Amino acid sequence: MEDSGSGDICRVCRSEGTVDRPLFHPCICTGSIKWIHQECLVQWMRYSHKEFCELCGHRFSFTPIYSPDMPRRLPIRDVAGGLLSSIATAVKYWLHYTIVAIAWLGIVPLTACRIYRCLFNGSVDSVLTLPLDMLSTENIGSDIFHGCFVVTCTLFAFIGLVWLREQILHGGGPDWLEPEQQGNAAGVGGNLQGGLAGGVGGAAGGDGDGGQQAAPAAGVPAQPAEGGGGVGLNAAFAAAQQQLHQHMQQLQQQQNNNLLEPINEEVVPGGEGGVDGLGGGDWNPLEWDRAAEELTWERLLGLDGSLVFLEHVFWVVSLNTLFILVFAFCPYHMGQLAVVAIGVKHLVNASHFQGLVTTLCGYCVIGICLVALHSLAALLSLVKSRRILGHCYVVVKVSLLSVVEIGVLPLVCGWWLDICSLSLFDATLKDREASFRLAPGTSMFIHWLVGMVYVYYFASFVLLLREVLRPGVLWFLRNLNDPDFSPIQEMIHLPIIRHIRRLVSSAMVFGSAVILMLWLPIRILRYMLPNFLPYVVAMQSEAQVNELSLELLLLQVILPALLEQSHTRAWLKALIRVWCVAVSYVLDIKSYLLGDTPPAGGGAAGQQPAAAVPAAPLDEPLIGGGAGGRAVDLAAAHHAMFQRGGPTGFQPYIRPRLFPLRLLCLVILVCCSLVMVSLVALTVPVFLGRKVMVHYPQVTSSGSSGPVHELYTAACGTYICWVTARAVTFVLSWLPQGRRAVTEMLYNWLLVAAKSFIATFLLIVVIPFLSGLLLELVVVMPLRVPLDQTPVLWLWQDWALGVLYTKIVCAVTMMGPEWALRHAIERVYRDGLRNMHLKFVVMELALPVISTLSIALAVPYAIAHSVIPLFISNTFVQVVVARRIYPCVLLLVVLCGLITLQIRQFAKLYEHIKNDKYLVGRRLVNYHHKSTIHQSTAN
Numbered sequence: 037m038e039d040s041g042s043g044d045i046c047r048v049c050r051s052e053g054t055v056d057r058p059l060f061h062p063c064i065c066t067g068s069i070k071w072i073h074q075e076c077l078v079q080w081m082r083y084s085h086k087e088f089c090e091l092c093g094h095r096f097s098f099t100p101i102y103s104p105d106m107p108r109r110l111p112i113r114d115v116a117g118g119l120l121s122s123i124a125t126a127v128k129y130w131l132h133y134t135i136v137a138i139a140w141l142g143i144v145p146l147t148a149c150r151i152y153r154c155l156f157n158g159s160v161d162s163v164l165t166l167p168l169d170m171l172s173t174e175n176i177g178s179d180i181f182h183g184c185f186v187v188t189c190t191l192f193a194f195i196g197l198v199w200l201r202e203q204i205l206h207g208g209g210p211d212w213l214e215p216e217q218q219g220n221a222a223g224v225g226g227n228l229q230g231g232l233a234g235g236v237g238g239a240a241g242g243d244g245d246g247g248q249q250a251a252p253a254a255g256v257p258a259q260p261a262e263g264g265g266g267v268g269l270n271a272a273f274a275a276a277q278q279q280l281h282q283h284m285q286q287l288q289q290q291q292n293n294n295l296l297e298p299i300n301e302e303v304v305p306g307g308e309g310g311v312d313g314l315g316g317g318d319w320n321p322l323e324w325d326r327a328a329e330e331l332t333w334e335r336l337l338g339l340d341g342s343l344v345f346l347e348h349v350f351w352v353v354s355l356n357t358l359f360i361l362v363f364a365f366c367p368y369h370m371g372q373l374a375v376v377a378i379g380v381k382h383l384v385n386a387s388h389f390q391g392l393v394t395t396l397c398g399y400c401v402i403g404i405c406l407v408a409l410h411s412l413a414a415l416l417s418l419v420k421s422r423r424i425l426g427h428c429y430v431v432v433k434v435s436l437l438s439v440v441e442i443g444v445l446p447l448v449c450g451w452w453l454d455i456c457s458l459s460l461f462d463a464t465l466k467d468r469e470a471s472f473r474l475a476p477g478t479s480m481f482i483h484w485l486v487g488m489v490y491v492y493y494f495a496s497f498v499l500l501l502r503e504v505l506r507p508g509v510l511w512f513l514r515n516l517n518d519p520d521f522s523p524i525q526e527m528i529h530l531p532i533i534r535h536i537r538r539l540v541s542s543a544m545v546f547g548s549a550v551i552l553m554l555w556l557p558i559r560i561l562r563y564m565l566p567n568f569l570p571y572v573v574a575m576q577s578e579a580q581v582n583e584l585s586l587e588l589l590l591l592q593v594i595l596p597a598l599l600e601q602s603h604t605r606a607w608l609k610a611l612i613r614v615w616c617v618a619v620s621y622v623l624d625i626k627s628y629l630l631g632d633t634p635p636a637g638g639g640a641a642g643q644q645p646a647a648a649v650p651a652a653p654l655d656e657p658l659i660g661g662g663a664g665g666r667a668v669d670l671a672a673a674h675h676a677m678f679q680r681g682g683p684t685g686f687q688p689y690i691r692p693r694l695f696p697l698r699l700l701c702l703v704i705l706v707c708c709s710l711v712m713v714s715l716v717a718l719t720v721p722v723f724l725g726r727k728v729m730v731h732y733p734q735v736t737s738s739g740s741s742g743p744v745h746e747l748y749t750a751a752c753g754t755y756i757c758w759v760t761a762r763a764v765t766f767v768l769s770w771l772p773q774g775r776r777a778v779t780e781m782l783y784n785w786l787l788v789a790a791k792s793f794i795a796t797f798l799l800i801v802v803i804p805f806l807s808g809l810l811l812e813l814v815v816v817m818p819l820r821v822p823l824d825q826t827p828v829l830w831l832w833q834d835w836a837l838g839v840l841y842t843k844i845v846c847a848v849t850m851m852g853p854e855w856a857l858r859h860a861i862e863r864v865y866r867d868g869l870r871n872m873h874l875k876f877v878v879m880e881l882a883l884p885v886i887s888t889l890s891i892a893l894a895v896p897y898a899i900a901h902s903v904i905p906l907f908i909s910n911t912f913v914q915v916v917v918a919r920r921i922y923p924c925v926l927l928l929v930v931l932c933g934l935i936t937l938q939i940r941q942f943a944k945l946y947e948h949i950k951n952d953k954y955l956v957g958r959r960l961v962n963y964h965h966k967s968t969i970h971q972s973t974a975n
């Protein structure tokens with residue numbers, strides 16, 4: 037340590053160094069900020085949470101100072117004591133986390149499930165024996181599993197309620213509910229569900245409008261919340277209820293004397309809050325914000341080491357019970373009553389989903405009852421109860437409508453699709469019925485999923501149509517891209533009759549599209565090409581493993597292709613445009629179908645750019661070189677985005693003669709084209725795929741050569757079509773640019789192709805193959821092949837599974853800690869195919885991985901086959917060694933890793949104990965310019 041000369045001052049406190057407070061220069065900075073006191077630096081580090089200089093980035097370092105009586109080696113007693121205390125800490129934490137886990141994963145689901153069962157058992161007996169039921173250990177595993185499901189459902193219901201409340205607060209309730217004094221209604225509506233919202237959330241921002249009004253006006257000093265540091269949920273509840281109570285009172289007051297001015301409204305609840313606030317949980321937004329900040333997930337779940345979470349567990353259990361009671365139990369029993377009363381019980385029972393159907397019926401009944409009660413309340417002019425009933429009705433309506441829109445409509449679509457495509461797979465309705473009886477849940481879910489996918493693609497297609505057609509042609513379909521379109525608001529606001537009408541109409545549209553695109557083409561196909569159908573979809577059971585690996589491959593190849601939609605979208609759009617132009621030319625309705633003004637800005641270029649611009653608005657600015665060009669391109673991109681968003685309004689058109697007749701022709705043409713298109717889509721890929729698959733080497737283990745699964749033929753054919761189309765569009769877009777550009781481009785592409793071929797070969801062929809082989813040798817073979825049999829390696833299958841393993845390992849690496857491999861993978865992803873650095877890929881990624889894998893493969897093999905025979909002549913032992921050496925080596929490696937980890941941990945612990953006992957302080961280390969230079973030159 038060199039003492040500072042006179043005149044040097046600390047960069048923090050601006051005072052000079054003394055003998056007991058010397059100045060240090062801990063970083064590279066020089067001049068007026070070179071010197072600093074250790075205390076000042078430590079204080080700064082504590083506040084800034086930084087361990088390096090902000091200016092030069094140098095990391096500050098300290099040397100420990102030990103007390104002079106420290107022995108050279110710590111006595112065993114100290115080490116043992118430290119070890120024991122750390123073990124005790126570990127055990128304590130383990131116990132705590134065990135309690136947390138038992139509470140959240142055991143008690144909460146178990147109570148939920150048991151209470152649920154007890155409620156739905158329907159007898160008083162079960163209610164009385166509930167406490168005993170809670171403690172029984174019968175079927176504890178399955179009960180917990182069911183309980184998790186129940187808890188998830190209630191959680192979703194809760195979140196949905198909170199969200200709905202937000203929607204009503206922001207968008208306002210429906211017109212018939214909107215009272216004269218908006219603020220109050222919102223307040224009550226908010227508190228109606230806000231009481232619950234404030235309950236668990238705290239973080240959910242449960243402070244409704246009322247809360248924020250109340251506190252400033254109240255002027256009561258903020259009381260510390262109950263329960264010490266953590267704000268208990270009960271406080272939240274009490275406060276929310278308090279708030280509700282206040283608003284009720286205020287509302288009544290308002291009713292009694294309507295003389296109060298709107299401005300006074302703001303004050304009244306505050307005054308009352310001040311009075312009531314003495315009673316306990318008073319409402320203070322500041323306090324609540326603080327609580328929301330403090331109530332982190334760790335705290336809520338009890339991972340921070342405190343036991344406050346037990347209270348949360350209690351509240352979750354009670355809330356759960358309340359929700360089950362209100363949202364499942366009551367509707368179910370009302371539904372049961374209704375079902376029995378109407379006399380359709382046998383129908384409900386035959387549906388295999390008796391509980392669900394009954395509960396839905398119950399919700400319908402509740403909705404009707406609420407409407408009746410609401411009108412009764414309106415008749416008796418009970419404003420308060422009318423409003424509450426109205427909000428309950430909105431909740432019931434929205435939940436029922438969402439169930440219908442999300443659940444029933446796709447389900448119906450899925451079943452309809454299935455029914456219409458029965459003859460495609462040579463199945464009958466009886467088969468479907470049998471499979472439904474066998475597994476009702478699975479069958480329903482699959483149909484729902486299929487319907488969902490269908491609805492999604494239908495909606496995307498309509499969006500695409502909107503981009504091409506004149507605004508206003510598709511007036512009968514909802515515009516999903518409309519910024520004003522909000523389904524939840526519509527559910528809240530529109531009357532139920534309109535919803536039903538809309539649902540029926542969309543079901544009709546979906547259904548007729550299915551008939552046109554599936555049923556009719558299949559009929560025609562069966563008539564024209566009797567031998568083409570049905571598709572083969574039966575699994576060949578004897579080649580199961582092979583099927584599995586093939587399916588994995590297909591999943592990895594097809595799913596990305598389905599997700600990569602931008603090109604397909606552009607082509608589809610161009611096709612639709614061509615079709616529209618042709619049809620409007622034939623029928624002379626261009627003005628009606630496409631509008632009169634040219635749709636895209638750059639009219640000179642015609643159709644091609646118009647189709648291309650909306651599809652790739654982001655690519656466009658990159659192509660433009662200069663600043664001016666960029667501005668123009670930006671404008672084009674904006675225009676494209678506007679186009680993509682879908683023009684919303686209505687555009688007038690010129691009506692030609694015989695307009696209805698022309699429209700009729702248009703509809704007929706649409707139908708015919710749909711049928712034609714689906715005919716082509718049904719036949720061409722499968723036909724091509726079958727042609728190719730004939731030459732496909734049969735790799736099935738048994739060598740059976742049955743018909744190939746149609747999934748493969750269809751996928752293969754689709755790929756052929758896709759590649760052809762891609763190539764054709766590519767050539768078409770490059771041809772007009774002259775020969776030289778084409779050759780140059782070809783050269784570049786060849787280069788990229790060669791590079792990517794090498795990289796692909798290394799990364800997608802070699803590495804997966806090696807890793808698949810290794811895994812097979814290490815894990816699969818010792819487990820599956822007995823010692824007296826000779827293992828056979830299916831190399832193809834190893835590779836296919838290896839692709840999967842490699843993908844998983846990649847994903848895990850990307851999520852894991854920072855190290856060289858992760859950086860390499862990230863960079864390769866970032867560079868993409870076009871700017872690939874082959875040298876980097878080979879040197880940093882492929883070479884290390886391949887060499888590691890090869891060593892792992894080769895060394896045990898060499899040992900087993902060349903070293904062992906030198907010492908052991910017994911063939912059986914040789915075989916055992918050869919077969920078991922891979923797992924043994926793995927075990928050895930893992931063991932070594934564990935031991936080094938333990939040694940490191942122990943060294944840390946040793947240091948820790950030493951510091952605990954003998955560390956008296958630490959001293960800042962000065963930064964020495966010269967010494968580091970000397971060191972570096974010496975090295």
Ligand SMILES: [Zn+2]
Pocket residue numbers: 046047048049050051072073076
């Ligand atoms: Zn200082």
Ligand SMILES: [Zn+2]
Pocket residue numbers: 063064065089090091092093094
């Ligand atoms: Zn510095």
